[in-house]
Every structure is written in C-alpha cells, then in structure tokens.
C-alpha cells in the first residue's frame with residue numbers, strides 16, 4: 020500500500036500563508052472529533068498531513084505543530100530536497116511539470132530503500148527549465 024502526498028502541500032513552510040500553528044482556532048481534541056476525522060484521508064488538525072501520513076511518519080494527527088514537510092532549494096542548476104527520513108519507511112520522490120502527470124524523479128538517490136534510523140536526508144538532481152513540482156510517496160516496508 021502506498022500513499023502519495025498532495026502536490027504543493029508538503030512544500031509549505033511554517034512561514035507560508037495558510038500554515039496554522041498549534042493552538043489555532045479549529046484545532047480540537049480527539050475525544051470530540053467526529054468519526055470521519057479518523058479516516059486515513061482526514062486531516063483533523065489542519066496541518067497539511069492527512070492521518071495516513073501522520074501515521075507513517077509518527078507525528079500527532081491531532082497536533083498541527085507536528086507535521087512532516089520537506090524543503091526545496093535550488094542552486095547552480097540543481098534542485099535539492101531536504102526532508103526528515105523516518106526509519107523503516109520508504110520515501111520516493113515523484114516529479115511533474117503540470118501537477119497532472121507524475122513520474123519517479125530519475126536521480127540515483129531516489130532508488131527505493133529503507134533506513135534503520137531516522138535522519139534529515141537530501142536528494143539532489145537537475146533543475147528543469149520548466150515548472151517542476153515534487154511530491155513524496157511514503158510506504159510501509
């Protein structure tokens with residue numbers, strides 16, 4: 020079973036408009052949550068990670084201050100993605116130029132692999148001349 024993150028969502032940073040910090044209105048206690056807030060695709064804390072993503076990366080699905088994200092930097096024709104790799108999870112990056120058609124990002128570091136430990140990882144590849152969108156697929160072993 021696999022899950023692909025929503026395009027655009029994972030690239031948000033805490034300073035971006037729309038990012039909601041812990042304690043923002045709308046955050047609620049799990050005891051008060053309606054049943055559907057426990058669904059894999061639900062996002063009761065509004066942090067841009069749905070419940071399945073929060074499960075896979077070990078963050079709290081009821082705390083917007085705990086969310087998985089990645090960062091993109093470009094330099095000299097290269098793109099670098101920096102992300103927290105979680106132990107025993109497969110992270111693979113998909114790339115798109117139109118947010119419609121996605122393919123695996125064809126760089127050596129994007130080969131399927133699992134790590135026994137969690138750490139901040141990076142993947143680097145060539146920057147495209149056209150718009151280049153990224154999303155992560157996170158899998159269980």
Ligand SMILES: [Ca+2]
Pocket residue numbers: 061062063064065066067068069070073080081
């Ligand atoms: Ca969430």
Ligand SMILES: [Ca+2]
Pocket residue numbers: 064066068073078079080081082083084085086
């Ligand atoms: Ca969360």
